[in-house]
Amino acid sequence: MAHSEEGLDSQAAVRRTNLRRALQLVFRHPGEETRAGIARATGLTAATASSLVAELIESRLVVEGGQARSTGGKRATTLSIDAGHHLLFAMVLRPVDALAALVSLDGTTVYEERIAYSATTRDRAVREMLTRIADRFGGRMLLASVQLTGATDGRTVLESVQLDMSNVPLAEQYEAILGVRVALINDVDAEAIAEVVTEEQHEGLRLFVHLGTGVGGAVTLDGDIAPGPSTRAGEIGHVQVVFGPKAQLCRCGLYGCVEASASLTAILGPEYDESLDDAEVAPLLAAVDPETLRLGAEALARVIKLVGAMLDPSEVIIGGPAVILGEEFLEAVRESLAYDARGTNPLEVRYASTNVPPFAGAAQFALSTALGVRWSPAQLTLTPERA
The missing domain is CATH 1.10.10.10 (Winged helix-like DNA-binding domain superfamily/Winged helix DNA-binding domain)
Structure with missing residues (x-):
């Protein structure tokens, strides 16, 4: 039997x-x-x-x-x-705002909603948005994914400094509202997945580095995330890479972390936040000290060189809002990588693509989790009904 x-x-x-x-x-x-x-x-x-x-x-x-x-x-x-029935729910959960989207199976965004909140109003504001979406689309949702900063095992937020969460069973909480399975994904992993969506070929190993208010990394192998046994692969933000008088105090309490020199907050100043629009960021960019920009590029390059020597990636991609730093920062990183450590290959470094919606990685993660398939380039489109 x-x-x-x-x-x-x-x-x-x-x-x-x-x-x-x-x-x-x-x-x-x-x-x-x-x-x-x-x-x-x-x-x-x-x-x-x-x-x-x-x-x-x-x-x-x-x-x-x-x-x-x-x-x-x-x-x-x-x-x-069949784009007429099933929908995938994707949400990007950030410290001061959240972006939610419903995406059909053919990659068309059919609904989009953004809410802003404070640390004290966040939980209620998100629950109210999820309730609205569940009331309208609940019968069609195939799976929900939530992209967030910090470490997660897919069900629980193990630790998120920016969201002030530790061991929070967020997937279970959101499932009670949405009535559909919820999967959590780290924001850097989601961005690395979004980069895969833009390309026809997924072969090889690539290193993805996010620069925003924090610094994180992800590794993809043939288009899939390599999370590590404890799901904390890529947590590079608080690795010390600067020593001596140039080491800056990090928000974690240590000196010389890569985040303390290479994050956009370190480069643009404490006024920077990823929710700022172009007009609000412009004066911060205009006031950047060239020496601060160079030191940030050097700190990032040290991490890339060490990880690159270990993994031998085909390329290194800098993602997140770092593209606003422009070619000057990218060239400074390349110059810091210009020396060839014996036995290693030169590292190709570029910015991530900017022609995908911010929830692209979360949406693709939902699709692959639910059905085990991927969209092709240009399938994930923006034609949303905005709330």
């Missing part, structure tokens, strides 16, 4: 894997993929491919489209992503 149950479990696992493979092909070639194309790409029989497609259609993940181009015989029916 046990042997029979194991066989059934194995068959079900194979079926789930083939469903994901078939669905990913439709996501990669929406409006072009066919049942015959799925059979060819997967090596499955035509009957099995048709069975998989039938299940995907029944689950409202795929819809039939028009006729494919003729190849000499009967024209096949094309398959597209």
Whole structure:
């Protein structure tokens, strides 16, 4: 009996894997993929491919489209992503504001809402927004993801200095309001995932560094996050890299942390916050001390050089709002990396792409968690109904 149950479990696992493979092909070639194309790409029989497609259609993940181009015989029916029912909820939770979005399976943003709050009003304001969204979209949400600063195991906020949270079961709390599964993701991991969404090729190992009011890192391998056994991989902000009289006091209480020199707060001043708009940031940028900018670039380069020597990434991407520092800062980082430590490869460094919405990583995380597939570049679009 046990042997029979194991066989059934194995068959079900194979079926789930083939469903994901078939669905990913439709996501990669929406409006072009066919049942015959799925059979060819997967090596499955035509009957099995048709069975998989039938299940995907029944689950409202795929819809039939028009006729494919003729190849000499009967024209096949094309398959597209079903954008008419399921929605993915993505929220970016920050210290002073939150951005929530509902994204259809084809990557179209159908609703967007932003709220601002203080530390004392945050919890109530977020609960009220989640309640509004659940009342309107609850029956269509497939999964919810929440992007936040700090360490998380996907269910609990283990530690977030900026949100003043420690061991908070946030996913469970939000599930009680939304009525759908909630998964938490670190903000830097989400940004690294968003960068993957912008590209066709995901092969290789890459290092992603976030510069904002804090500093964090993430590593992607073939497009997937490498979180580490304790889910704290990339927590580089409070590694000491500056010593002696140039070491600045960090908010953690130590001196010389990379965050104390390379964060935007360190470079632009304590008035900087990631919620500021371009007009509010402009005077801070104009007042930047060139020496402060250079020291920040040197501190960041030290971390990149050490991690790069260990991991040998194909490239290093600087993300977050750091792009506002412009080419001057990026060139200063490159100059600090210019020496070649013996035995290491030169490191390619660039800014992250800026043509994706701020919730792109959280939305892709929700999609991959729920269905095990990825969007292709340019699928995640902004056509929202704003609250």
